[in-house]
Amino acid sequence: MPRVKLTIAYDGAAYAGWQVQPARRTVQGEVERAWREITGEEVRLTASGRTDAGVHALGQVAGVETQTMIATEQIARALNAHLPDDIVVVSSEAAPPNFHATHDALRKTYRYQIHNSRTRPLMDRGYVWHFPAGELDAELMRQGGQHLLGRHDFVSFESTGSERATTVRTILRLDITQRGERFEIEVTGDGFLYNMVRAIAGTLVEVGRGAKPPEWVAEVIAARSRKAAGPTAPPQGLVLVSVEY
Incomplete structure (x- = not known):
């Protein structure tokens, strides 16, 4: 059966x-409802991975088997006509017969945004973590982030409740940029554990505010305990930027 790759x-x-x-409203549920309305098919999308409540995406990828006669490149437009304004299918394209959005993913990039100011943000308040408790030092955060690069057991950065064969992952890139009061942590890896990026953000904030030295991050990795790391940053600051295959 033909497969279609959606970027959402x-x-x-x-x-x-x-x-x-x-009985809960989810992104997958909305896209599957829209698919049913345009094709009459009951389908189950397979995504690159799940995102939690309140987390955003610019480039989530999902695959679906279909027998629809709608031209593949027109599926995105058709779905968007049936989706709410806060979900957009960016593209639809033909996928190989054995394409699996989860298992075939080679790397993912996430971005976490922090608003470091005593004054809370307004226009983009739903897309940042407002952190008013002292000034953050981007350079200290970069130094701490260097300890995360490479292949490690990241169990210290995993929340309970996930299903995985191993907690070993590889961080390929971790960049921290500051533009005034806005801090961005962008991280690329071959995979991520449950709440891993949010735990990384919370840990680097501990370093950035001077509560812990940069080398403490290496100690957190070695401890292999979630209690050793910083807090789990709130969900609204996190966005799945892209998935590479």
Whole structure:
């Protein structure tokens, strides 16, 4: 059966995450409803991974098997006509017969945004972590982030409740930029554990505010305990930027 690859962007504020859940509004549920309305097919999308309640995406990827006669490149436009304003199918394209959005993903990039000011943000308040408790030092955060690069057991940065064969992951890139009161942590890896990026953000904030030295991050990795790391940063600052295959 032919497969279609969808790239999807969404504002996660109004949803209980990506994954379908009974009696709860989810991004996957909305896209599958729209698919049913344009094709008459009951389908189950397979995504690159789930995002939690309140987390956003610019480049979530999902695959679906279909027998629709709608031209593949027109599926995105058709779906968007049936989706709410906070979900957009960016593109639809033919996928190889054995394409699996989860298992075939080679790397993902996430971005976490922090608003470091005593004054809370207004226009973009739903897309940042407002951190008013002292000034953050971007250079200290960069130094701490260097300890995360490479292949490590990241169990110290994993929240409970996830299903995985191993907690070993590889961080390929971690950049921290500052533009005035706005801090961005952008990280690329071959995979991420449950709440891993949010735990990384919370840990680097501890370094940035001077509560911990940069080398403490290496100690957190070695401890192999979630209690050793910083707090889990709130969901609204996180966005799934892209998935590479």
